[in-house]
Amino acid sequence: MLAAEQRIRLSRGDITTLEVDAIVNAANSSLLGGGGVDGAIHRAAGPELLAECRTIGGCPAGEARLTRGYRLPASYVIHTVGPVWHGGKAGEQEKLRSCYRSCLAIAQSRNFQSVAFPAIATGIYGFPRQQAAGIAVATASSHLAANEFPSLVVFVCFDPAMLETYQAVLGRDA
Ligand code: AR6
Numbered sequence: 108m109l110a111a112e113q114r115i116r117l118s119r120g121d122i123t124t125l126e127v128d129a130i131v132n133a134a135n136s137s138l139l140g141g142g143g144v145d146g147a148i149h150r151a152a153g154p155e156l157l158a159e160c161r162t163i164g165g166c167p168a169g170e171a172r173l174t175r176g177y178r179l180p181a182s183y184v185i186h187t188v189g190p191v192w193h194g195g196k197a198g199e200q201e202k203l204r205s206c207y208r209s210c211l212a213i214a215q216s217r218n219f220q221s222v223a224f225p226a227i228a229t230g231i232y233g234f235p236r237q238q239a240a241g242i243a244v245a246t247a248s249s250h251l252a253a254n255e256f257p258s259l260v261v262f263v264c265f266d267p268a269m270l271e272t273y274q275a276v277l278g279r280d281a
C-alpha cells in the first residue's frame with residue numbers, strides 16, 4: 108500500500124467525465140437535484156439517477172448515500188450534503204469533515220479503488236475555499252493512513268484558482 112500522500116491526486120475540470128469507481132456529488136438534503144455540480148451530475152447520469160434518489164428519501168447534512176452512476180463513466184455516485192456556511196460558528200467545519208469521512212467510509216465498505224471529490228460546499232453553500240481544501244486533504248489523509256480503500260482519492264478542481272488552493276494545501280503540483 109502506497110503512503111497516504113501518494114494516494115491523493117489533483118485534477119482540473121469536470122468531475123462527470125472521470126472513469127472512477129465513484130464520484131461524489133455535493134447535493135442538498137432532498138437528494139432531488141439542484142445547480143452546480145449536482146445539476147451537472149444529474150444531467151450526465153440521466154433520469155434513472157433521479158429515480159433512484161427518490162427512493163432514498165433524503166440525506167442529512169454531513170452524511171452520505173450511495174447510488175449507481177447510470178450513464179456516467181463512474182460506476183457509482185456517493186451523494187453527500189455539505190453545510191451551508193453561516194460564518195463558521197455553527198459547526199460548519201465538523202459537518203464538512205463528516206461529509207468526507209462518510210463518503211470515504213462507503214468507499215472502504217464497498218472496496219472502491221478510486222473516488223473523486225468536488226470541493227464540497229464551496230460553491231452555492233459558500234464555505235471558504237482554503238479552509239474547505241484543508242479539511243478535505245486532512246480528512247482524506249487520515250482515512251487513507253488507516254484504510255486500504257479507496258486506493259486513490261482524486262480532488263477535482265473546477266477552476267484554476269481552486270487547483271492552486273489545493274496545490275498550496277498539499278504543498279505540491281498534482
Ligand atoms: N465538476 C467539478 N466541480 C464542479 C462542477 C463540475 N462539473 N460544477 C461545479 N463544481 P456547488 P455546494 C464545483 O455549488 O457549494 C446545488 O444546487 C464548484 O466550482 O456545486 O456544496 C445542490 O443541490 C464548487 O467548487 O455545491 C445544493 O443545493 C464545488 O463544485 C448546493 O448546490 C461545489 O459547488 C450545494 O452547494
